[in-house]
Amino acid sequence: MAITNINAITSDNVDVDQILQTVHEEILQYAEKLKQISMYMFENPELAFKEVKAHDCLVKFLKQEGFEVDEHFHLATSFKATFKHGEGGHTFGLNSELDALPGIGHACGHPLIAIAGVATLLGLRKAMLRYNIAGRIILLGTPAEETGGGKLKLLQANAYEGMDVCMMVHPGQSQVGQASISPTLAVQSFEVEFHGVSTENHYCCKQIFRLTTNKKPAHAAGAPWDGINALDAATMAYASINAMRQQLHPSDRVHGIIVNGGEAPNIIPKFTSMKYFLRATTAAGMERVKEKVMPCFEAAALATGCTHSVKFNDLLTDIRNCKPIGELFSETMSTMFNIHTVQRYHDWSGGGLSTDFGNITYAMPSCHPFYGIPCDPKRMNHTAEFEQNARADKSHEETWKVATGMAAVALKLFRDPSFSKEVSDTAVESPRSILMYHQAREWWEKDMRGDFMP
The missing domain is CATH 3.40.630.10 (Zn peptidases)
Known part of the structure; x- marks a missing residue:
């Protein structure tokens, strides 16, 4: 043939x-x-x-x-x-x-x-x-x-x-x-740190982030009330994201680890860090995932008295x-x-x-x-x-x-x-640049409208 x-x-x-x-x-x-x-x-x-x-x-x-x-x-x-x-x-x-x-x-x-x-x-x-x-x-x-x-x-x-x-x-x-x-899915990684100094966020569809927390140290048995537990913030954020997954679109992905959880069991951690990956069907859809995920870290910092910073790595598009x-x-x-x-x-x-x-x-x-x-x-x-x-x-x-x-x-x-x-x-009918956010969002809405509906 x-x-x-x-x-x-x-x-x-x-x-x-x-x-x-x-x-x-x-x-x-x-x-x-x-x-x-x-x-x-x-x-x-x-x-x-x-x-x-x-x-x-x-x-x-x-x-x-x-x-x-x-x-x-x-x-x-x-x-x-x-x-x-x-x-x-x-x-x-x-x-x-x-x-x-x-x-x-x-x-x-x-x-x-x-x-x-x-x-x-x-x-x-x-x-x-x-x-x-x-x-x-x-x-x-x-x-x-x-x-x-x-x-x-x-x-x-x-x-x-x-x-x-x-x-x-x-x-x-x-x-x-x-x-x-x-x-394929767009993906972005980010790093989150709980600490006292804020950093600028960088957005780029594959995104990675790390969460780091700095807190006041204290002896875990002698005077725990004098400490601010950065590990509490990290575990609270981790648990919040797990609970939030049921509200994510079926195609979205959020997965991460605690990179640094403290130095010793008898020292209340003053610093913790996390690294996460976010995935979405398109670069534009990544913004929708961030709107769901990022408040989990903000709330964890607020609840524990920590400050936190987020650093986004480059976005890898779909x-x-x-x-x-x-x-x-x-x-x-x-x-x-x-x-x-x-x-x-x-x-x-x-x-x-x-x-x-x-x-x-x-x-x-x-x-x-x-x-x-x-x-x-x-x-x-x-x-x-x-x-x-x-x-x-x-x-x-x-x-x-x-x-x-x-x-x-x-x-x-x-x-x-x-x-x-x-x-x-x-x-030229497709979005040609990751900077063309609005056009990418139009594509995402066209592609996903009606998908995964009962």
Whole structure:
């Protein structure tokens, strides 16, 4: 069965299927080398902004392959690899994630994401040279996805400048033979401290916060009435949030820990700190969650006589997948590999994943498909079982397929002006910037109106 939807990309007599077959065959030629890189990353997991071994391994390979590489692109463990052929043309962006999780290593499959980007770059280079297809490819090595918002930092440093379309793929959330394109939750972390000095709040959709409390110390047995118990404030806030959950929207998420609860049982704590994550369906919806959550900390401080401060980290927005890109990727996966892709673009109907790639989708036409690897559906991403399954030969084989799917999007972008226009026209219908709060709120109200109603 021919992929008729992208036949327009060729202006000569070369069939599109033949071009994509060239891409896939080239990827398979590099399969063993790419798997060696992946397994090296699995065996050497590194946390956010410390991905030195992964960075150096990928950079060394890309330079050996003759690509133009900026080794430390805005961040110490980021890189930019570029390939260009011909004059003019569009620019297609790729992402290779590098970081691991504390304690369970690469339990989110980032080594597979890393080599998927490299595989697509290699396959496209072969096809562009063989069939004289003009265009430019940029592959970014992106650190600190799990914590730190590496892509947002790169976006703020203009690292994505010049890209017309950007993609990445992610293992998980599906079984072998399946893929999915769906929204993720916006997330923001914050830190709360109970103390006597207030600090400015910084709002940015993934948000993290930490709560810290400073209080007057006292002996817990000798003169407890002379103390102000910061731990009381922290536990009261924690309990208040738990009680408040029944008033949250079913898609909202609030989860946190007490980071510092005191120094000794016989000393009334004068200082406590907490760290929380907030998640919502959109960046605009995050404000609704904050309106529910933040009074819990204010009330706890008031009730115990503490003062408190809140520091918000950067907001990581929800994913806004570009539909024309997703549809082309899905058709390619179906036609070439008999992989069915579930497509949901503005319908959040379950799951609680978040990623810093969401900010990229607000900045340019983008798509972030998930793909299946062998794994127990109940032991998906962020489990030790998933980390082991991601190492399997079959997981790597599925990665070569989705890398070819991304290449199909790049080829159509390079050779079909109507596709480029369709992508651009679709993109402007969505909120393009996290600063466009009111437009984002309109999207949220449109998406969520009537959802979860009896």
